[in-house]
Amino acid sequence: MSNLEKYQHIFKESFQYDGDLEQLEYQGIAVWDSVGHMQLMAALEDTFGIELDVDDIIDFSSFKKGKTILAKYNVVI
């Protein structure tokens, strides 16, 4: 499974969401709230073996933005 497939899978599993991921933003769907955000961050950390900085967790405001943030951790999506 590629990093992109893993990344997509995490969003789909975390939020049980089958819509357009490229357009997905924080609070764009009900389940991506503050609790969902923490569960998403934990799943990303576990899957990619990284530990996200607080500033990056706060900046992680969309599916697209997340790709840029993960690149800082050498996770190329």
Next chain:
Amino acid sequence: MDLPLNFDINGIKACQRNRHPLLFVDRVFDVIPGEKASGLKCFTYNEWFFPAHFDDEPNVPGFIQVESLVQTFIMSFLSKEELRGKKTNFLSINNVKFKRKIVPGDTLTIHATLQSFRRGIATGSAVSFVGDAPACSADFVVAVPDILDQFKPKSAP
């Protein structure tokens, strides 16, 4: 601070926000903040729910047993200085098992373990006993909203 910590009812109320008639742990002991906590809950017939559950066969409702477990569980992290007094919310309860009826005169002993506490989300479990007999057990995921809010994305309103 000498470990383990012990809390009487006032100490418990200083750490968590549950209050009568929904505070279901009387004493908390053997607390290692960030790791574990144990609790005692003594049930007498003066509890508000016994006359209603049931008038001919008083026993502790299941949801109250679960509250006793989780109120002990949250002491495993709310006993940390920086978390004392914060409110908590359930995120999930899994694998709940009830092994015996709890009746007036029973004392519930609860042992809770914190598996992880990361960015305001606590995961762990608790088991309870009446004497040596297993009574109830469950796995919990509990949130501390004040901590979660510190990690909200900037775009949040």
